Amino acid sequence: MSDLGPVAWPPAPIRTERLVLRAPEARDRTAFIELLASADVHAYLGGPRSRDALERETPEVPERWPGSFVVEADGGMIGQLLLRRAPEHARPAAAGKVDLGYMFLPRAWGRGYAGEACSAALDWLATALPGEPVVLHTQTANVRSMRLAARLGFAEVERFVAWEAEQWLGIRSQDGP
Numbered sequence: 604m605s606d607l608g609p610v611a612w613p614p615a616p617i618r619t620e621r622l623v624l625r626a627p628e629a630r631d632r633t634a635f636i637e638l639l640a641s642a643d644v645h646a647y648l649g650g651p652r653s654r655d656a657l658e659r660e661t662p663e664v665p666e667r668w669p670g671s672f673v674v675e676a677d678g679g680m681i682g683q684l685l686l687r688r689a690p691e692h693a694r695p696a697a698a699g700k701v702d703l704g705y706m707f708l709p710r711a712w713g714r715g716y717a718g719e720a721c722s723a724a725l726d727w728l729a730t731a732l733p734g735e736p737v738v739l740h741t742q743t744a745n746v747r748s749m750r751l752a753a754r755l756g757f758a759e760v761e762r763f764v765a766w767e768a769e770q771w772l773g774i775r776s777q778d779g780p
Contacts, residue, residue, distance in 0.1 A: 606688050607701070610731045612669040619723045622716060624672040624684060627664055631673050634680035634708065635665040643709045647745040649766060674707070674720045682707035684720050686728060689738060696760040696772055697738040701728065704739075712747075721755055725775070736776050743769045 613626035627635070638644055639661075640654040666683065674682040685704040689697040703724070707717055725737065739757050741748035749771060757773030764770065 607669050607686065608688075608732065610669065614727065614731070617672075617723050617727050619719050621676055622720055622723070623675040624720060624723055624727075625675060627667045627671060627673050627683075629664050631680045632661060632663065632665055635683070636661055638683060638706055638708055641709065644706050647742040647748070647768075648706070672720075672724060674705075674716065676711065676716060680708075681711035681716060682720065684724050686724060686737075694761070694763070694772060696774065697740070700736050700738045700774070701732070702738050702740070717747075717751055718754055721751065725755065736774055739773050739775070741771050743771050 617624040636654065636657045639652050639657055642651045645651040670686040672684040672686075673680050674684055683706050686701055687704070689700050689702040691698050693702075703721060705717055705721060728735065728737065737757075738760075739752050739755075741752060743749060743762065752771070752773050755775060757775045760772045760774050762769055762771055
């Protein structure tokens with residue numbers, strides 16, 4: 604489910620010092636395919652998808668739905684940031700809450716882009732949906748994602764095993780870290 608309730612979509616682009624968060628456009632299709640086909644990106648996300656299948660199945664404007672942001676640096680897509688409401692059948696601590704997710708192309712790793720983009724999106728969400736708590740899931744083996752969750756102010760709610768790996772679920776109040 605990607606319902607963000609009364610939030611008008613897409614919002615005006617969100618600008619940070621180095622990034623723009625915006626709605627997906629047709630010019631992003633190649634980068635989306637690269638992102639979804641990357642074994643490095645999907646090491647903790649169930650594995651990559653086939654590039655051939657993605658070429659056939661990806662629409663002209665990919666991932667264009669409420670809560671899907673393209674993260675752009677220097678005029679090109681470097682990642683995707685997702686804000687979507689967790690379904691009611693999700694883990695009880697996450698059900699119905701806004702879930703933050705993100706993926707970045709490997710060439711963008713190690714530059715602080717994920718933290719910058721997530722902070723900007725969380726600030727935007729705090730204005731769009733005041734008081735809304737946000738959850739984040741990651742595998743505990745994904746050390747970079749675990750560190751980012753801590754920097755963003757997510758507090759551990761639980762750990763559990765899913766997809767044959769230990770998962771971490773954290774929550775962040777809109778009051779910030």
